[in-house]
Amino acid sequence: MTIDWDSEVLEPCHDQAFGEPAAFSPQGGGAPFTVTGIFFNGFTQSVELVDGSIGVNSVQPVFAVRASLFGASPPRRNDRIAVQSNGATYVIRDIQPDGMGELRLQLQRTDPL
């Protein structure tokens, strides 16, 4: 017996437990729509520069979302996401599918400094 991972695992986790809404805007001006996903904005020190003797602290924003929300038009690099909980806007710089129906969208913050 196989498990429908998306409906049995991802949907409860994303839509009922840990998810939050975000406005998804496809590049090229397609109509924005709301998706629910899990937003991570955790500490990272993996930024490597020339002078490695003094570290760089930052956060690595990631939005984990169910691929099934996007139907035949999966998210692509350069699409944008506005996370409601922190009011920040991001551009998608990389998309990392986990092979189980979840996409980890690697984000870069675009708000002016």
Place this chain on the structure above:
Amino acid sequence: MTTTADLRELTVQALQNKTGAATNIYSPRTWSTWSGDYPVILVRAPEEEGQSFGRNGPPAFTVTSAIHIAARIHVPGAESDGGAVAAEALLEQYREQIKAAVINYPPIMSQLQQYPFFRSSIAISDEGERPIGEVTVSIGMEFVQGPEDFYPVPVVPLQGVDAQITEPNGTPIPGATIDLPQS
């Protein structure tokens, strides 16, 4: 007497308000940089090298110190990796600002024989919330350290001078007695 420590301090002085980082300069720094810091400049002088004048004569060296200057910035992300383009352009500006501020700065120049080299390198990372970049400029500074800068030869201080001229008996004996140091 010129020392690498003096040159590091003068480099910090030379950079004040001469780059986009204004007075946000650390020398040295061990804490990690974070988003509230940028733009920031870090100055260190971890290396110096001395080349002897030769086997003859007292110890004297042509000393070359490498002053490391690193500028870190961040920029907003943008479509099609536009943040990296903006970061690269900004770091190139910093590279020229740093060179213009330090090379030929009169208080440093007066202590040097020459600037024998500079080396520069740029790196940008897309890890993290926004694109973060760094330009490092390593500037060589050459000066001389001679025997007066090293271990002093131990001496006994002169405590006084007594001078007398020998004359026949019955005549005045001219002379002087000087105690040192005189108050």
